[in-house]
Amino acid sequence: MDSTAKADSTELAEYAAMLRRRWWVVVAGALLGLAVAGAGLVLLPKSYVSTAIVQVTATDPEVPKSNGGKNDFSLETEAQRLRSTEVTSLVQKRIGATDSPLALGRRVQVTVPPNSSVLVIEWAASSSAKARAGAQAFAEAYLQNRNQKAVQRLQSQAAVLERQINDVRTKLTTAGATQRRVLTAQINAFSNKLTDLQVAAANVDGGEIITSASPPAGPSSPDPVKFLPSGLAGGLLLGIILAIMYDRFDRRVRVAGDVERVLDLPVLLSIPQRRGKEELGLLPARSRSGQNFHELAHELTATLGHGNHVILVTGAAPGPGSSIVSVNLAAALARTGSNVLLVCANLQSPLAADLLGLHRGAGLSELLLSRVELRDVVRRNHALPSLATITPGADVDLAAEMLQREQMARLIGSLREKARFTVVEAPSTELGADAQALADLSDAALIVVETPRTKYAQIRDGVRRIHRMGAAVLGAVVLPKQDEIAVTTPAPSLPREPRDMPPRRRDGSAGSGAQLPAPLPQTPPGAKEPRRAAASHAARDSGPRRDPLSGEGDQPRPRKHARPAAPDSGPLDDQDKPNDKTITLSKVNLDAFVPPEDPGSPAADTLTDKTAHKVNRPRPPENGA
Numbered sequence: 307m308d309s310t311a312k313a314d315s316t317e318l319a320e321y322a323a324m325l326r327r328r329w330w331v332v333v334a335g336a337l338l339g340l341a342v343a344g345a346g347l348v349l350l351p352k353s354y355v356s357t358a359i360v361q362v363t364a365t366d367p368e369v370p371k372s373n374g375g376k377n378d379f380s381l382e383t384e385a386q387r388l389r390s391t392e393v394t395s396l397v398q399k400r401i402g403a404t405d406s407p408l409a410l411g412r413r414v415q416v417t418v419p420p421n422s423s424v425l426v427i428e429w430a431a432s433s434s435a436k437a438r439a440g441a442q443a444f445a446e447a448y449l450q451n452r453n454q455k456a457v458q459r460l461q462s463q464a465a466v467l468e469r470q471i472n473d474v475r476t477k478l479t480t481a482g483a484t485q486r487r488v489l490t491a492q493i494n495a496f497s498n499k500l501t502d503l504q505v506a507a508a509n510v511d512g513g514e515i516i517t518s519a520s521p522p523a524g525p526s527s528p529d530p531v532k533f534l535p536s537g538l539a540g541g542l543l544l545g546i547i548l549a550i551m552y553d554r555f556d557r558r559v560r561v562a563g564d565v566e567r568v569l570d571l572p573v574l575l576s577i578p579q580r581r582g583k584e585e586l587g588l589l590p591a592r593s594r595s596g597q598n599f600h601e602l603a604h605e606l607t608a609t610l611g612h613g614n615h616v617i618l619v620t621g622a623a624p625g626p627g628s629s630i631v632s633v634n635l636a637a638a639l640a641r642t643g644s645n646v647l648l649v650c651a652n653l654q655s656p657l658a659a660d661l662l663g664l665h666r667g668a669g670l671s672e673l674l675l676s677r678v679e680l681r682d683v684v685r686r687n688h689a690l691p692s693l694a695t696i697t698p699g700a701d702v703d704l705a706a707e708m709l710q711r712e713q714m715a716r717l718i719g720s721l722r723e724k725a726r727f728t729v730v731e732a733p734s735t736e737l738g739a740d741a742q743a744l745a746d747l748s749d750a751a752l753i754v755v756e757t758p759r760t761k762y763a764q765i766r767d768g769v770r771r772i773h774r775m776g777a778a779v780l781g782a783v784v785l786p787k788q789d790e791i792a793v794t795t796p797a798p799s800l801p802r803e804p805r806d807m808p809p810r811r812r813d814g815s816a817g818s819g820a821q822l823p824a825p826l827p828q829t830p831p832g833a834k835e836p837r838r839a840a841a842s843h844a845a846r847d848s849g850p851r852r853d854p855l856s857g858e859g860d861q862p863r864p865r866k867h868a869r870p871a872a873p874d875s876g877p878l879d880d881q882d883k884p885n886d887k888t889i890t891l892s893k894v895n896l897d898a899f900v901p902p903e904d905p906g907s908p909a910a911d912t913l914t915d916k917t918a919h920k921v922n923r924p925r926p927p928e929n930g931a
Contacts, residue, residue, distance in 0.1 A: 320563055321550075327560055328549035335548055339541015343533045352525035356437035358427045358445040359517035365456030365510055385416040385425060388448045396447035401439050414444055424516065434521040441519035452512035460507035467500040558758045559765070562784040565755060568762055571769065574752070574781035575602045586630050586788055588661045591641055596634070602783070603638035609780060610750060614722050618748035618777060620732040620741040622768040623760040626788045629657035631754045632731035639727045640693035647684075647725035648695045649718075651709060651744055652733045653702035662687050664697055671699030673717070674708035694725070710743040718747040735768035745775040752783055759787040 325332060362384055387393065394407035394414075403410060415428040425448075429440035471493055478489045559565060562576035577586070577595050589596035606617065619635065621628035629652065636648040649670065650658045656666050664685045672678045673696070684694050699705065708714060721728050730748060732741040745751055751772045755765060769779050 320561075320567070323561055323563075324553045325546070325549060328553055331549040331552055332542065332545035335543075335545020336538055336541040339537040339539070339544060340534065341537075342541070343537025346537075347528050347530055347533055350528045351432060353430050353432070353527040354434045354437040354522045354524075355428055355430045355526040356434070356441040356519045356522055357517070358429075358441040358515060358519040360425045360427065360445050360448060360513055361516045362423050362425060362452075362513040363511060365452065365459075365512045381418045381423065381425065384448075384452075385418055387451070388416050388425065388427065388444065389414060390451075393444070393447045393451050396450060397440070397443045400443040400447060401436070403440075414440075427519075429519070430526070434523075438519045438521045442515075445515050445519065449513055449515070453510050456510045456512055457507050460503050460510065464500055464503040464507065467496050467503065471496045471500070557761045557763060559755055559760050559762060559784070560758050562755075562757075562782075564762075565765065565782050565784060569765055569769075571753070571765065571779070572781040573784055574605065575599065575783045577785040579757070579786040586785065588637060589634050591637075596638070599634045599638040600641065603635065603642060606635075606639075606750070606780070607642070607644075614724075614726055614728070615750065616718060616722055616728045616730060616748040618730050618732055618741070618745050618751040618772070619754065620744075620751065620768065620772075621734040621754040621756070621760075622764040623736055623756065624734045625754075625756045625759055626655065626657050627754040627756040627759075627783075627785055628652060628731055628734065629655055629661070630785070630788060631752065631783050632729050633658050633661045635752070636693055636695075636727075636729040637690055639729070640690045643692065644726040645724075646693045646727045646729060647721055648693060649721065649728060649730045650696060650698045651714075651740070652731045653698045653706055653709070654733065656698055658731055659695065659697040662690075662695055664695055666697065667700060669697035669699030671701045671705035671708075673699070674705045674711075674713050675701065676713075677701075709740045714743070715747055718744075735771050736764055741768070742771050742775050745772045745777040748777045751777045751779050752781065753779060755782050755784045756787045757784060 362379065362381065364379065389411040391407045391411070394410040397403070397410055398405070398407055405413070413430070415430075417426045417428075418424075419426065427441055427444050427448075429437055429444060431437040431440055474489050474493050474496070478486055478493070481489055553560070562573045565571050565573050575598055577598065586595070589599065591597075591600070610617075617635070619628050619632040629650075632648060632650075636646050640646040648658065648662075650656075651670060652658070653671060659666060659669075664687065668678050669683045673680060673683050683696050683699070685697065686694055718728065718730070730744055732744045735741040753765060753768055753772075765782070772779050
């Protein structure tokens with residue numbers, strides 16, 4: 307199949323999909339057409355038609371004999387004679403019509419069947435009786451007028467013969483014997499012809515009515531057999547036109563093809579709308595949609611190339627779509643064996659953490675507010691060992707403005723050196739400048755489009771804002787609109803901290819607002835140190851070691867898209883000065899991530915798209931807590 311045929315088939319498929327989306331407009335148009343046709347049947351005046359058929363014959367009996375049996379008249383001419391003023395005047399007198407003779411002539415319908423000598427006369431009126439009277443009156447008036455004309459013609463011929471006979475008789479009185487015989491013969495011939503004309507005039511027959519007009523059984527107009535199908539066809543056509551116009555003026559994205567057609571933005575992944583209400587979550591790896599995310603992960607890996615990369619995932623319109631896409635993209639990248647870090651920078655939505663079955667405790671908010679260390683907010687899940695997650699945190703209101711400050715830039719720069727892929731879930735580009743600020747720290751961006759929630763203008767503005775920050779928008783991910791209530795999990799296992807209270811430590815106790823978490827309790831002399839505490843102390847005391855995400859030591863390795871260091875601009879502002887309460891992110895050791903055997907993470911065999919929403923259960927208290 308050539309490209310032209312493919313384009314035509316694609317266009318037809320788009321129109322078919324558009325009609326399926328706007329089927330109610332087409333149905334409304336069809337019903338409107340039927341309603342108009344029904345109203346016409348009721349409101350339009352009824353018209354009754356009666357028919358009379360007249361056979362036309364020659365008025366001169368000698369003409370067919372002399373013409374070989376052919377008549378000396380034309381039926382088309384006779385049809386025009388039937389509409390003449392002489393005939394319509396007779397009709398006006400017969401039916402007592404108020405219309406003029408010319409108007410009556412325009413109303414009557416006369417047809418001439420081929421290869422016949424008849425005239426079919428049709429007369430329409432507001433009642434069946436008037437219709438019959440009019441058709442019959444036209445037939446009788448036409449024959450009367452035709453016979454009168456024939457008689458007048460014969461009488462005029464007879465008068466000419468009588469004058470000739472009188473002239474011959476005058477000559478006969480003065481003629482000789484021989485001449486008298488000739489004149490006598492002429493008189494006899496003229497007399498015989500005159501007699502024939504007189505007989506023909508007395509027996510003139512211009513035709514006959516072979517079918518008299520009869521009252522019609524019902525009205526001929528409006529005809530339900532014609533009106534209703536015509537109204538339905540016209541309504542369908544109107545509905546299709548209105549559906550196309552409505553779809554063209556609709557500013558919301560309905561299908562993935564609209565993104566490419568209207569905005570010329572490539573669609574990297576499209577999850578179709580299935581029958582019924584489908585709730586998306588953390589998709590199984592072997593499901594169809596899960597495999598689609600795997601294809602997207604491979605495309606991103608091939609497009610971005612070697613090195614460590616930061617991928618921004620943001621929605622063109624507010625909604626849970628960006629959380630769903632970022633979680634599944636991070637999971638797909640992690641399943642390829644790469645070290646992946648998911649940063650939930652959409653602070654107002656804990657959906658990503660809920661889908662992974664993680665705590666809603668301290669997270670990115672507390673990290674940006676310098677209340678905790680990185681090791682206290684990075685969490686793992688047994689089902690995805692190579693995926694680490696930084697949840698939004700608890701005190702999101704205070705940390706909302708920190709996304710656009712230098713602390714976030716230093717955090718992303720540090721995480722870039724540790725993970726092969728850092729997936730940043732950002733708020734919608736329509737909600738503020740957070741997505742723009744995060745785009746400045748990213749190498750590439752994906753725009754999430756929820757149909758039919760997202761508008762074309764929102765996508766266009768989001769792409770323009772990200773492009774201005776220098777990040778490449780690789781394309782769009784299109785998925786059906788998700789109900790945020792349907793995909794969120796029950797209440798978090800850890801209570802949300804008030805704004806004026808510091809977040810709780812991992813042992814459940816309350817901490818100070820600006821201090822780092824308290825050190826682990828000391829093991830009494832002679833007692834065996836718990837494995838978790840021993841691992842934590844080893845992570846702090848053993849010095850440089852291999853990082854579980856990057857596979858290398860603490861020394862940063864060069865990256866392809868490294869950003870230049872900011873020039874020395876003199877003294878720092880108060881909020882940018884490092885102190886004993888500020889985390890030095892460049893020296894963060896990600897070995898302090900929560901180990902895979904964290905009992906707070908769900909088992910791998912329970913993490914599916916159906917059960918991932920239900921695994922948010924409280925972490926059991928540690929020994930000695």
